[in-house]
Structure formats: structure tokens, C-alpha cells
Amino acid sequence: ADDVLILVQVRSVLFHEIIRALIRAGVPTPGADRLAVTTHIGVLDMMALGDVLSNPADDLQLAALLRSPLFDVSEDELLAVAQPRGDKRLWRPIQGSDIPAVKAAYEQLYGWRNRLDFERPFNFYADVLYAGGGLRQMRGRFGSEIDDVMAEFLDLALSHEQSPQPSLLGFLAELRSREVTIKRELAEGGAGVRVMTVHGAKGLEAPIVILADAASTERGRDRRSVYLRAEPPLFVHASSAATHAPATTGFKDEADGDQLREYWRKLYVAMTRAEDELYVTGYLTKQGKVDGSWYEAIEQGLGPLSESLTDADGNTAALVYPRDRPAPARLKPVEVPADFGGMALDFKPLPERKPRKVLRPSSVEAPSDPDRTLGTRLEQGLDPVTARLAGTALHALLQHLAKVAPAERPAVAARALPQLLPEAPEQHQVLQTKALSILSRPELAPLFAEASRAEVPFLATALHKGETVTIAGRIDRIVSTPEGVLLVDFKSDADPVMEPARVKPGYLTQLGLYALVAKQLFPGQRIEAAILWTGLESLLKLPDAALAEAARGFTIR
Known part of the structure; x- marks a missing residue:
């Protein structure tokens, strides 16, 4: 395949059909030498995923997403689940479908909705493409060119996060307003059949x-x-x-x-x-x-x-051409010498792969339960999934409403909650009232001021009980002032405490690890950690000694 170069005059429909035919026939090809990123079918599938997770009522995008390589639901399977369904949204019939491909798609989408981070599209899409195997599935349909497309797509997502108010919906709107094209270098061999324009092939053979x-x-x-x-x-x-005009016809002829x-x-x-x-x-x-x-x-x-x-x-x-041409010469057999001069090839076995152990500060004490503990009085009586989603929605409100003028916060919250928590509309007013109350308290104002940052992820390598581990976490709020750095974690316990000695050991370990990592991020500065009890709307600062004792046994490398 590396010996073949297919040339066209322009990138017409034929150009793309040739690449598609090569992929379907299993012939290696690096794909197109120039790719329109924002209109590429793979990026459109990623945008459909964002649309569906933000608004499951978008039937057209949901149907397109099911047919994408991410789920590969067949036309017949999609028709079986979509018709007849009356006036129901497509999300409902796929929820109860017993078709294996449709059922698997619903479970995957439901899991992504529960973990969706509304501020950081890069983290979400990187997880879908790599941890979720989405890139591997797309490569099977689109070929190796999808690697470059998705790399540029993630670069765009990372750039969007530098904007004043990054969000998944904002990222999707930005993509639809832009035209991004990447030029790929296909001069090197080894990738299969190259398909190029004649102009792009200058200098190649x-x-x-x-x-x-x-x-x-x-x-x-x-x-x-x-x-x-x-x-x-x-x-x-x-x-x-x-x-x-007659006087200008010569210009056209020329x-x-x-x-x-x-x-x-x-x-x-x-x-x-x-x-x-x-x-x-x-x-x-x-x-x-x-x-x-x-x-x-x-x-x-x-x-x-x-x-x-x-x-x-x-x-x-x-x-x-030509009519008279010599017949292809037969290849002469190559005699392989049996004696290699006494040199034996000794291949040592590969070292055993050691999987990386990942610890999350919020679940060190209870590794089997990686989710946040959400047990507020507001959420009592809710099922566990809705309770987690309600807690996530409250976090999102506190994160985003802090950037909005106080007079506009009620209206913004009312518009945001149907997107953040469509499963429990009866909780919208409760969550809105709670978020606005916390943000209005003068003693909590520094937590949401310009010197603070929300949802800050980190990854650190540490030694724990003689074993190398990776600590992966996300700090709800970091406040940096001339006096030092304050780390804040939101907790929604049904029975909050205001005495540090009564704080749960798991919480102390979590905040202790946050402080341990923050000392590496902010060398020479005083590090403090606190819990914001959303039920009491009060801040509890934890003693340095208790944090150090809770993180004993961990050493950042």
C-alpha cells in the first residue's frame, strides 16, 4: 500500500469516496491531506454527544449519535426502538429497550450524564475518546485520519477553557461558529495509500x-x-x-x-x-x-x-503502453545460510506490567465508594442517583453564579437548573434558594471573589506505605490571597459539625491530601483547608496538626 499514490485535481466528492472505499476494503491509508475539523463527521458525532447530554430531548441528535461509531446501532435497531413511540421523546424508549446495542448505549450515556463536568469540556471529551475507547471505535470507521481530527478537536476544547466562562454548551456554540482546517503532511511513507491533489504532491514520487x-x-x-x-x-x-462588456472580454479570455x-x-x-x-x-x-x-x-x-x-x-x-515491453523477470530464490556464525539471539522476557494504582482523596477511607457523600436534609428521600445529581447541580450553581451579577443570579439559575437537573424539577427551587443564600453571605464572599478558582483538578505521584501511587483529585475551591492559600471542599452532610475534633476521618484525610499537594503547587505560602457545610452555610477551618496527621504516610515525589 505504501507504493501507491492516488492523485486528483481537486478535493471533490470523488476524493472523499476514494478514501472511504480504501477504509472499507481494509487498505491502509493515512486519509486526506487537508481536513475540515469543525465539519468532519467525527467532530459532528462529538458535538451530537454534547447536545444529547445537555438536552436528552433532542431526538434528532440522539438518533445521529446512536448511529455513530461510539455506539454503532444499526438502522434496523434504531427504527425498532424509535417507531412507533407516539409523542414520547426518543430517550424514553431507549431507556427501556431490550435490544443489546441500544441498552448498552443507554447505560453508557446515563453514566456520562452523571459524571459530566459542565465547565471542562476537554476533560470530558478526553475521557470519552481515550478511557471510554471512543477514538478506537472511530478509527475503525474513519481510518487513521481521525487521530489528527480528534487531536485538533481536543486542542480547541483546551483553548475554550481559557475563556472567561468555559462550559460545554459554550464550547459547542463556539465550534458551530468557526471553520477550522488542518493541513497534514503525507510525504512520509509507511502509512498506506496516499490520496492527494496534484498540487499537494509536488516534490513527491x-x-x-x-x-x-x-x-x-x-x-x-x-x-x-x-x-x-x-x-x-x-x-x-x-x-x-x-x-x-466588449472592452472587458479580453480580460476574461486572458x-x-x-x-x-x-x-x-x-x-x-x-x-x-x-x-x-x-x-x-x-x-x-x-x-x-x-x-x-x-x-x-x-x-x-x-x-x-x-x-x-x-x-x-x-x-x-x-x-x-508500450505495446512491446519486456516480461517481468522472475525473482531469484535467496539462499538463507544455515550458520549464523555461532551467534544466538537471546531475547529476555518483557518485564511484568505493573498497573498504576490511583487513589482519590475523597475515597481513600472507602475505596469502594468513589462518589461524594451527599446526604443533606434537602436530599433525604431521593434515590441515590438523583441525590448525586442534585449535589452536582448545587456545585455547578455555586461555581457559575459567582461570576454573574447578583441581580441576575435568580434568572440565570432558573434557566440553568433544567439543564443541570432535568430529572428532578421539584428540586430546582430548593437548590436555587440554597445557592443564592450561600453566595449572599458576606462572611463567605471571599470564597467566590476574583482571587478564587473553582473545580481545580490535580494529579500527583506519591509514596504510600512503600508503594508508588497516583493521587487524582479535584478541589472544589481555591482562594489565593497575600496571606496564603485556602482550600475549600463543599460537604452536604445531614448532620454537619462545627468542632474539628468531630469531623469524619475520611474528610480529614481528603483535606490533608489536598493540603499536601497544595504545598507543592504554592511553595513557601501558608496552606489552610476548610469545609463549607452547605446545609449550615458555614465555613469550618481545620487545624494544621489534624491535617498533617491525617496525611501521615503519604510523601509527594
């Missing part, structure tokens, strides 16, 4: 070159409507031949002549890319003619000197 659209001409491609002259200074606009000369120069470039074999083919235009095309010129020049091959019906199937 390959043993086998195929001119895939040699029957096409330049006629009708040039949409030029502006003609410039330096002497004398002249600007002419004519959108078509009919709009030209431009058409330049275009035609460039057309034939590109034929020279295309033919000289072949080191050994050149295949000339193409598809007929609507007129069914090859007049004035590369194909006609090559056929007229080489046809009389070529051998005509016919098919079973006696029709000409191909012309092979």
Missing part, C-alpha cells in the same frame, strides 16, 4: 501513481468575477461571461488562457510523480465527453503505441 479524475477539465471551475490591471490601474467586476496553461502544467507534474507505473482513469462528466481532458491527450499521444486489452464482450477495457 511513488512507484505506482493513479490519476483518478483525468477525464475532468477546468471548464466551469473558475468562478472569477474580479479582474485587476496595474497599467493603467483598473478594477473590473463581472460575475459571468454575459455581464462582460484569465481563461492562464487557467488552461496551469491545467496542462499540472498534467506534467502528475505524470512525473510515477517511478514505475502510471494509471490514467476518470469518470465521465454529464456531457459524457473527454474532449480537452488529460485523458484525451494521453490517449491520443500514447494510444497508437499501446496494447489494447478487451473484456469478455470484446470491448476495450484498457490501453497498456
Whole structure:
């Protein structure tokens, strides 16, 4: 496959169909040399995922997502679950479907909805593509070019996080308003059949070159409507031949002549890319003619000197130039010497793979329960899933409403909660009241001021009981002032305490590890840690000694 180079004049439908056919046939190919990222089908699938997780009522995007490589639900399976469903949203029938592919898709989407971080699209999509295996599934349908597309997609997500108010919905809106194209370097071999434009192949060669659209001409491609002259200074606009005046017709003829000369120069470039074999083919235009095309010129020049091959019906199937050519020489067998001079190859066994142990500060005391403990009086009586979602929604409100003017917060919260917690509309007013009350307290104002940051993730390598572990966590709030750094974690216990001695050991370990990591991030500064009890709307600072004792046994490397 590395020996083949397929050339086209322009990136038309044929260009993309050739790549698609190579992928379907299992022929290695690096894909296109130029890719439109924001309109690529793989990126559209990623955007559909964001739309569905933000709004499960979007039936069209949900159907498109199910047919994407992420889930690969067949047309028949999608039809079976979607029709007839009456006035129900598509989300409901897939929720109760017993079709294996549809059931698996619902479980995956439900899991992603529960873990969705509304501020950081990069973290979410990186998890979908890598930890969730999405990139591997897309590569099976789109080929290796999807690697470059998704890499650029994640770069765009990371850039969006530098904006004043990053969010998943904001990222999707930004993508739909932009046109991003990447140029890929296909000059190196080893990736399979290269498909390129003739212009992009300048300077390259390959043993086998195929001119895939040699029957096409330049006629009708040039949409030029502006003609410039330096002497004398002249600007002419004519959108078509009919709009030209007699005095300007020569300008169009001159431009058409330049275009035609460039057309034939590109034929020279295309033919000289072949080191050994050149295949000339193409598809007929609507007129069914090859007049004035590369194909006609090559056929007229080489046809009389070529051998005509016919098919079973006696029709000409191909012309092979030259007619008189030597038969391929037989390969001589290579004798492999049996004696290697006494040198034996001794391959040592690969070392045993040691999986990395990951500890999360919030679950060191109870590794089997990685989720936050959410047991507020507001959430009593709710099922565990809704309780977790309600806690996540409250975190999101505190995070985002802090950036909104106080007078506008009620309206913003009312619009946000249907997106944050569509499963429990009866909790919207309760959560809104709680968030606005916390944000309005003067003693808590420094936690949400400009010197603070929300939802700060970290990854650190540490020694724990003689074992190397990775500590992965996310600090709810960091407040940096000249006096030091304050780490805050939100807790929603049903029975909060205001005495540090009565704080649960698991909470002390969590905040102690936060403080241990923060000392590496903010060297030389005083580090404090506190719990914000959302039920009491009060802040409890923890003693340094208790934090140090809780983190005993951990050493940051």
C-alpha cells in the first residue's frame, strides 16, 4: 500500500469516496491531506454527544449519535426502538429497550450524564475518546485520519477553557461558529495509500501513481468575477461571461488562457510523480465527453503505441503502453545460510506490567465508594442517583453564579437548573434558594471573589506505605490571597459539625491530601483547608496538626 499514490485535481466528492472505499476494503491509508475539523463527521458525532447530554430531548441528535461509531446501532435497531413511540421523546424508549446495542448505549450515556463536568469540556471529551475507547471505535470507521481530527478537536476544547466562562454548551456554540482546517503532511511513507491533489504532491514520487479524475477539465471551475490591471490601474467586476462588456472580454479570455496553461502544467507534474507505473482513469462528466481532458491527450499521444486489452464482450477495457515491453523477470530464490556464525539471539522476557494504582482523596477511607457523600436534609428521600445529581447541580450553581451579577443570579439559575437537573424539577427551587443564600453571605464572599478558582483538578505521584501511587483529585475551591492559600471542599452532610475534633476521618484525610499537594503547587505560602457545610452555610477551618496527621504516610515525589 505504501507504493501507491492516488492523485486528483481537486478535493471533490470523488476524493472523499476514494478514501472511504480504501477504509472499507481494509487498505491502509493515512486519509486526506487537508481536513475540515469543525465539519468532519467525527467532530459532528462529538458535538451530537454534547447536545444529547445537555438536552436528552433532542431526538434528532440522539438518533445521529446512536448511529455513530461510539455506539454503532444499526438502522434496523434504531427504527425498532424509535417507531412507533407516539409523542414520547426518543430517550424514553431507549431507556427501556431490550435490544443489546441500544441498552448498552443507554447505560453508557446515563453514566456520562452523571459524571459530566459542565465547565471542562476537554476533560470530558478526553475521557470519552481515550478511557471510554471512543477514538478506537472511530478509527475503525474513519481510518487513521481521525487521530489528527480528534487531536485538533481536543486542542480547541483546551483553548475554550481559557475563556472567561468555559462550559460545554459554550464550547459547542463556539465550534458551530468557526471553520477550522488542518493541513497534514503525507510525504512520509509507511502509512498506506496516499490520496492527494496534484498540487499537494509536488516534490513527491511513488512507484505506482493513479490519476483518478483525468477525464475532468477546468471548464466551469473558475468562478472569477474580479479582474485587476496595474497599467493603467483598473478594477473590473463581472460575475459571468454575459455581464462582460466588449472592452472587458479580453480580460476574461486572458484569465481563461492562464487557467488552461496551469491545467496542462499540472498534467506534467502528475505524470512525473510515477517511478514505475502510471494509471490514467476518470469518470465521465454529464456531457459524457473527454474532449480537452488529460485523458484525451494521453490517449491520443500514447494510444497508437499501446496494447489494447478487451473484456469478455470484446470491448476495450484498457490501453497498456508500450505495446512491446519486456516480461517481468522472475525473482531469484535467496539462499538463507544455515550458520549464523555461532551467534544466538537471546531475547529476555518483557518485564511484568505493573498497573498504576490511583487513589482519590475523597475515597481513600472507602475505596469502594468513589462518589461524594451527599446526604443533606434537602436530599433525604431521593434515590441515590438523583441525590448525586442534585449535589452536582448545587456545585455547578455555586461555581457559575459567582461570576454573574447578583441581580441576575435568580434568572440565570432558573434557566440553568433544567439543564443541570432535568430529572428532578421539584428540586430546582430548593437548590436555587440554597445557592443564592450561600453566595449572599458576606462572611463567605471571599470564597467566590476574583482571587478564587473553582473545580481545580490535580494529579500527583506519591509514596504510600512503600508503594508508588497516583493521587487524582479535584478541589472544589481555591482562594489565593497575600496571606496564603485556602482550600475549600463543599460537604452536604445531614448532620454537619462545627468542632474539628468531630469531623469524619475520611474528610480529614481528603483535606490533608489536598493540603499536601497544595504545598507543592504554592511553595513557601501558608496552606489552610476548610469545609463549607452547605446545609449550615458555614465555613469550618481545620487545624494544621489534624491535617498533617491525617496525611501521615503519604510523601509527594
